[in-house]
Amino acid sequence: MLKRAVVLAGILMLVSAGAVSAADKRLIVGGTLASVREAPWAVALTNSQSSRPTGRWCGAVLVAPDKVLTAAHCMLKPVSTYTAVQGRAELSDDSTGRVSGISKVWIHPGYNTKNNRNDFAILTLAQPFTQVPVITLETNPKADRKGAVPTVYGWGDTADTGPDDTLQKVAVPDLGDDACLANKEYVANGYAAASNVCAGNGTGDACQGDSGGPLVLNGRLLATVSWGKGCADPAFPGVYAEIASAAKALRAQI
Numbered sequence: 288m289l290k291r292a293v294v295l296a297g298i299l300m301l302v303s304a305g306a307v308s309a310a311d312k313r314l315i316v317g318g319t320l321a322s323v324r325e326a327p328w329a330v331a332l333t334n335s336q337s338s339r340p341t342g343r344w345c346g347a348v349l350v351a352p353d354k355v356l357t358a359a360h361c362m363l364k365p366v367s368t369y370t371a372v373q374g375r376a377e378l379s380d381d382s383t384g385r386v387s388g389i390s391k392v393w394i395h396p397g398y399n400t401k402n403n404r405n406d407f408a409i410l411t412l413a414q415p416f417t418q419v420p421v422i423t424l425e426t427n428p429k430a431d432r433k434g435a436v437p438t439v440y441g442w443g444d445t446a447d448t449g450p451d452d453t454l455q456k457v458a459v460p461d462l463g464d465d466a467c468l469a470n471k472e473y474v475a476n477g478y479a480a481a482s483n484v485c486a487g488n489g490t491g492d493a494c495q496g497d498s499g500g501p502l503v504l505n506g507r508l509l510a511t512v513s514w515g516k517g518c519a520d521p522a523f524p525g526v527y528a529e530i531a532s533a534a535k536a537l538r539a540q541i
């Protein structure tokens with residue numbers, strides 16, 4: 288976690304360990320257990336250089352039998368150190384699920400480490416996860432609207448609101464772009480209405496280790512976990528990378 292936070296600090300100051308006080312360090316925070324049956328397309332991206340015993344690193348989502356979508360900021364390590372894991376709710380339980388190495392990494396050419404725009408990477412699986420339902424991309428920019436209640440999935444930090452490294456889900460209110468644009472720190476950090484979704488509150492949020500994982504609305508992939516200051520801090524919502532803004536570029540890789 289610490290090592291991971293340090294690595295990420297170079298990418299985005301707001302997610303560095305220093306920006307997360309002990310008090311607001313919570314897990315997917317405020318969620319409940321999710322089964323692999325209800326979220327078969329949820330993929331954990333592990334890394335052999337992770338400081339966690341399970342190798343937990345980031346979230347990802349299956350968009351084609353041989354392609355997973357994750358966050359560009361998750362891809363700082365050599366390709367050979369990554370493993371995609373599907374169908375394993377408890378990452379420590381290697382008697383279930385499927386694993387695959389990564390044969391190719393595509394980083395969105397518009398990915399910007401200063402403002403974190405286009406925080407997307409598409410990984411090609413060496414061993415495709417065949418016969419697993421894939422998720423459909425949301426292409427309508429209007430799907431991101433205040434009042435919608437999408438659900439985020441991930442194996443990330445729970446801040447003691449659930450077991451670690453175990454697939455959790457939590458419904459998060461879409462607060463609308465204005466809520467994040469009203470936050471000076473978030474604007475300074477690159478929040479943009481066209482390319483981000485602002486969601487979560489003091490009880491439910493994504494957290495460290497959930498990056499790249501799916502935010503799902505009406506069965507479609509609305510966005511992927513990107514960044515936030517702390518976790519489940521009512522003053523600092525979760526920021527997601529909005530799929531509709533990049534759907535064309537992503538589709539071309541799938």
Ligand code: ARG
Pocket residue numbers: 295302345443487492493494495496497498499512513514515516517518519524525526
């Ligand atoms: N950047 C984090 C990661 O790499 C995700 C942070 C999401 N934070 C939040 N409060 N929603 O896992």
